[in-house]
Amino acid sequence: MSITIGEVTIGEAARLSGVKVNTIRFYEDRGLLPAPPRSDGNQRLYGDDHVARLRFIRHARDLGFPLPEVAELLDLAHRPEAPCDAADAIARRQLAEVQRRISQLQSLAGELERMIGFCAHDRVATCRILETLADHALCATDHHAGRDATSDVAIGTASHAGP
Amino acid sequence: MSITIGEVTIGEAARLSGVKVNTIRFYEDRGLLPAPPRSDGNQRLYGDDHVARLRFIRHARDLGFPLPEVAELLDLAHRPEAPCDAADAIARRQLAEVQRRISQLQSLAGELERMIGFCAHDRVATCRILETLADHALCATDHHAGRDATSDVAIGTASHAGP
DNA sequence: CTTGCAGCTACAGCGACTGTAGATGTTACG
């Protein structure tokens, strides 16, 4: 029975939230997680609210929201009486972004399938894959990577199920 | 009429290949593009072979191949009599990777659609989007971001069509 | 009282560039 209920070390918070220790400190640095009180020995002590916040961040990251949007969503979540339009808008933007990336990747996949399909598995000199890489005119579609079209959506650290 | 035909500056090479000037120097640094001869004034002079190589790199990057695979593919392309199995294998790996990312993103999109669909557009306190972010148990699927599942496939600098 | 793990700060590194500063080179115009 400690002095206050629910005060846990950073390691415990990591286990409870699925966010790695280093990442928790990183989020604090980034302003996503408020700096918690410290013990006599200068160690961070987290309460349930911090852990809940970490879980929220983790889940939003898993869904691909970038950190600035996660911060916005966290702010919104603390204004219960406000309308939720802003949150909806962020989610819709994120969905649109994910869909954009899906279609970009589908066009890449199609092009890759095509060049693999045309390859006769012979010598390099006649390999359709290498020919195609040397000349985009052999491609069926544009599949151009329009400015971060296929960049990261969510990297995640591990699964919700833990390591 | 210059001393040798087809010797172009880095800016010309950039225009001809669609690879940015800085990026060309970056590729040289990374060993993807051999260091070209220099002019009297120490400026790089590229021939058609360099430009072709740059185009190859550009195209492979647009298709999402990471730089190490691009390097392998370039090496292979210079051994015309070798069998093309290795190139095929790289392309297949890349396709598998792209497909993995597509399905990851599709699961994200599904989850995002679900939470957006359930939102009643009322107050934050009852917003399904924020509730869901706070609790993964409200999600229909796992959609976990398994170690770089959704990370970048190709960022690209601009389209083949130019800027 | 020591051992060993957990936590602390601070910083380097990933991938694949992009952008900048400050110094030269080159070219066009007058």
Add this chain to the structure above:
DNA sequence: CGTAACATCTACAGTCGCTGTAGCTGCAAG
């Protein structure tokens, strides 16, 4: 020939979202 405008040079910082390391200190158990 001078000079202005632009291209290129090197070298390095910054992007994103972490991850991992080094070198400390703290803390509980034997």
